[in-house]
Amino acid sequence: QSALTQPASVSGSPGQSITISCTGTSSDVGGYNFVSWYQQHPGKAPKLMIYDVSNRPSGVSDRFSGSKSGNTASLTISGLQAEDEADYYCSSYTSSSTLVFGGGTKLTVL
Amino acid sequence: QVQLVQSGAEVEKPGASVKVSCKASGYSFTSYIMHWVRQAPGQRLEWMGWINAGNGNTKYSQKFQGRVTITRDTSASTAYIELSSLRSEDTAVYYCARGFYSSSSWGQGTLVTVSS
Numbered sequence: 627q628s629a630l631t632q633p634a635s636v637s638g639s640p641g642q643s644i645t646i647s648c649t650g651t652s653s654d655v656g657g658y659n660f661v662s663w664y665q666q667h668p669g670k671a672p673k674l675m676i677y678d679v680s681n682r683p684s685g686v687s688d689r690f691s692g693s694k695s696g697n698t699a700s701l702t703i704s705g706l707q708a709e710d711e712a713d714y715y716c717s718s719y720t721s722s723s724t725l726v727f728g729g730g731t732k733l734t735v736l
Numbered sequence: 737q738v739q740l741v742q743s744g745a746e747v748e749k750p751g752a753s754v755k756v757s758c759k760a761s762g763y764s765f766t767s768y769i770m771h772w773v774r775q776a777p778g779q780r781l782e783w784m785g786w787i788n789a790g791n792g793n794t795k796y797s798q799k800f801q802g803r804v805t806i807t808r809d810t811s812a813s814t815a816y817i818e819l820s821s822l823r824s825e826d827t828a829v830y831y832c833a834r835g836f837y838s839s840s841s842w843g844q845g846t847l848v849t850v851s852s
Binding site for chain 1: 771773781797798833837838839842
């Protein structure tokens, strides 16, 4: 199972919006509404930000939103803040009953 | 509250095996799946496998098939991952994570270093 494809890096200024894409296949992202997004700060465990494509866990800011079209899922962060600077990973359930993660995207807040 | 507490750091020689534990509390252990995910230094998250803590069924990433075993002890609310035939590329932080298709609770991570 190959990793899902994410851009290596994205950047934005405080207050702006950014979008991170996550491209898979019809056997994972495109075939199921089980895409999740995680935020990871250096040296910390990942934190769930979005589950089932577009749902936010309790306590996660509504500045974070998710969507999906075909084989590509997206995470949008609006009103960028300095504390949003982190690595972001998507993951998807697959037709093999496994999970697969993306390659990760480093978000820099300028 | 949900807590996953993992065992401490390990240093192993190439060819050896390592077993990492993940003790769960704050929820019904047998009602959830436990995933194991690893992250090599500076690298991406990599899913290794899961165990249904209720019935013990497991599923492994093809990459680790034959080298990885995930088990659980329901009486101790603890999940384990054992990785054999260790090589230097297995040096990583290993995480347990509770959930089905996503994981809202993660252990603190266990650093496994493979070095001669």
